[in-house]
Amino acid sequence: MKSMFRQIVDTLIPTVEEREARALAFVVLEDAFGLSRTDIYLGKDTAFSEDDTIRLEKILRRLEQGEPVQYVIGTAQFCDLTFRVTPDTLIPRPETEELVGWVASLLPSDAPCSVLDVGTGTGCIAISLAKQFPRAQVTAWDISEGALAVAQQNAQANGVTVDFRRADVLEVVNESAASMPTHAPLYIVSNPPYICEHERTEMEAHVLDYEPASALFVPDTDPLLFYRALARLGQQLKAAAVLVEINQAYGQETVRMFQSSGYSNVELRRDIYGKDRMIKAVR
Incomplete structure (x- = not known):
């Protein structure tokens, strides 16, 4: 089964460079789904529920249209704090x-x-x-x-x-x-x-x-x-x-x-x- 990290990267590569696609994948999985980078490296992004899969598909559609990831997931990091953005x-x-x-x-x-x-x-x-x-x-x-x-x-x-x-x-x-x-x-x-x-x-x-x-x-x-x-x-x-x-x-x-x-x-x-x-x- 393809990991969600790989799915995000493969989906976004046609519109952004791979380096940016990987950075976006980390942000999405960390901030929207609560996975740490260690979790991702250990392959814990392969067993997702149906609801999470649907949610990821909606996120990817918005990212493909060029919407900033911070607006898509609704938060941004600043000075080691989390801020809601709209x-x-x-x-x-x-x-x-x-x-x-x-x-x-x-x-x-x-x-x-x-x-x-x-x-x-x-x-x-x-x-x-x-x-x-x-x-x-x-x-x-x-x-x-x-x-x-x-x-x-x-x-x-x-x-x-x-x-x-x-x-x-x-x-x-x-x-x-x-x-x-x-x-x-x-x-x-x-x-x-x-x-x-x-x-x-x-x-x-x-x-x-x-x-x-x-x-x-x-x-x-x-x-x-x-x-x-x-x-x-x-x-x-x-x-x-x-x-x-x-x-x-x-x-x-x-x-x-x-x-x-x-x-x-x-x-x-x-x-x-x-x-x-x-x-x-x-x-």
Whole structure:
């Protein structure tokens, strides 16, 4: 009898390379069916029930159509935690884990502090930090009610408390943000929309067809739209630092924008792929 691992790989090879097909097979069997890699290597993926076989067939049909595996199985791994994902949220990515690591290196482990995650999506940044820093007061904003519902579920599933609020950083600056209760110091972190409309042609179909456009794109005429708002918000809330994920094409331009906004110490950092990806701006 053909193993389910081999069945997944053989089904997907016509549409993806074998290396990617094998990676997808591991994700499906581990996250959707609870099998470890050891189980797979020992051949424990050969005796499946009829219900599991039917479920696998449905998963394979969606994968063959190019739907991201995280949406198909409904979860994604991030910072060693499991997050529910839906079409209302972006899929958490490895480079964003690096941003979380950078924020974590700044937070005090033995004293209260506050973190504001702007554009939280699944809540992966806010929840990961709340998990690592139980004494931190963590607040997370998003404009999407659907994303906030998913994020709240993820916080509960991972055993942390985060104050989720519906807020648009483009509108809230100089309004209600000042009333947000905080413990000093405050750190603002964000992975905002930063892909320009003209970059659509360079993107893969599985991103364009399935992930929420409102969390991805900014106008070609204003690529730093959200970063200016975040810089103003940092000034308004007297944040100790603002840390953001950026579009690699606008690294130096984003640095200059923060500098011109009154941030004296601005650092640009590359991600694991060698691309300009993160900025820390200190007041």
